[in-house]
Amino acid sequence: MFAMTRLRLPIAVFVGVAFATLLALAAFSSTAEANHSWSKYHWARTGNTYTLQLGDNVSDKWQTYLETAASNSKAYVPSDNTTHDWTDSTVLDTKVVASGKDPTKCVPTSGRVEVCNAAYGSTGWLGLGQIWIKAPNHIYQGAAKVNDTYYDTGKYSDYSKQQVMCQEIGHTFGLAHTSEDGSSQGTCMDYAEPTATKDQWPNQHDYDQLTKIYTHLDKTSTVSNTSAASTLPGAANRGNFNERAQWGQLQRRSPNGRLEVYERDFGNGNKLVTFVILADGEEEKRAGAS
Numbered sequence: 001m002f003a004m005t006r007l008r009l010p011i012a013v014f015v016g017v018a019f020a021t022l023l024a025l026a027a028f029s030s031t032a033e034a035n036h037s038w039s040k041y042h043w044a045r046t047g048n049t050y051t052l053q054l055g056d057n058v059s060d061k062w063q064t065y066l067e068t069a070a071s072n073s074k075a076y077v078p079s080d081n082t083t084h085d086w087t088d089s090t091v092l093d094t095k096v097v098a099s100g101k102d103p104t105k106c107v108p109t110s111g112r113v114e115v116c117n118a119a120y121g122s123t124g125w126l127g128l129g130q131i132w133i134k135a136p137n138h139i140y141q142g143a144a145k146v147n148d149t150y151y152d153t154g155k156y157s158d159y160s161k162q163q164v165m166c167q168e169i170g171h172t173f174g175l176a177h178t179s180e181d182g183s184s185q186g187t188c189m190d191y192a193e194p195t196a197t198k199d200q201w202p203n204q205h206d207y208d209q210l211t212k213i214y215t216h217l218d219k220t221s222t223v224s225n226t227s228a229a230s231t232l233p234g235a236a237n238r239g240n241f242n243e244r245a246q247w248g249q250l251q252r253r254s255p256n257g258r259l260e261v262y263e264r265d266f267g268n269g270n271k272l273v274t275f276v277i278l279a280d281g282e283e284e285k286r287a288g289a290s
Contacts (some may be wrong), residue, residue, distance in 0.1 A: 025030065052113060055099030084202060125282075131171070141229060178190050
């Protein structure tokens with residue numbers, strides 16, 4: 001009897017600890033389940049919360065979409081009387097600032113994200129999210145672009161425009177997609193033709209992922225750091241990054257063929273990473289060419 005009691009005691013302790021652990025995991029399940037970070041890429045910063053500037057290089061027809069994605073003050077209020085935008089994150093704020101860049105080139109600026117629209121031509125892509133990386137995984141500049149060559153055809157809905165703007169900006173924080181088949185409803189970080197207002201906004205899962213990405217602080221900051229780009233090879237800041245020839249190697253293509261990721265290596269851990277949303281019908285062309 002005594003031997004059995006001694007045996008049961010450590011088992012009981014183990015079960016108790018395991019149960020407590022499960023409760024703890026359940027308490028933080030929303031953050032733990034977030035899993036759509038873009039590798040380990042993040043803006044280096046020495047404190048929370050940081051404010052990331054979004055350079056405004058968009059025309060009037062895109063202005064509302066940019067402001068809605070970025071800022072509480074401009075966000076559309078859905079039927080549930082809550083706003084949904086990137087500033088709702090607890091770890092970052094976004095601020096739209098005047099930029100004055102030529103949107104047809106959308107040259108990046110060290111320390112912030114440039115947002116542009118232009119008729120980029122029959123490139124095959126609707127939207128690009130691009131981040132420039134300094135070793136080891138620090139984002140030091142970014143760009144979000146939408147292609148009027150396709151949007152001006154009238155083929156794409158306002159829902160689609162808002163989703164793509166929201167998603168490309170989200171990529172510049174270090175976010176990937178929640179899914180790539182339309183199964184993650186209620187977030188702009190999936191890709192399917194949106195059929196509801198909530199498909200145009202970030203959701204709690206996206207905010208939880210940002211919390212997970214930015215759970216630590218860095219010794220230096222790349223946010224608003226205008227000199228970060230000066231230490232990189234000249235090729236990292238020259239060229240037409242709107243064209244596939246400048247994106248480097250294809251790393252992956254989504255199962256439905258609508259999404260692609262490219263990586264261009266500048267050496268010493270410095271690189272350009274490009275997330276691509278293809279225009280309708282382009283997936284068949286790309287598949288046939290590969």
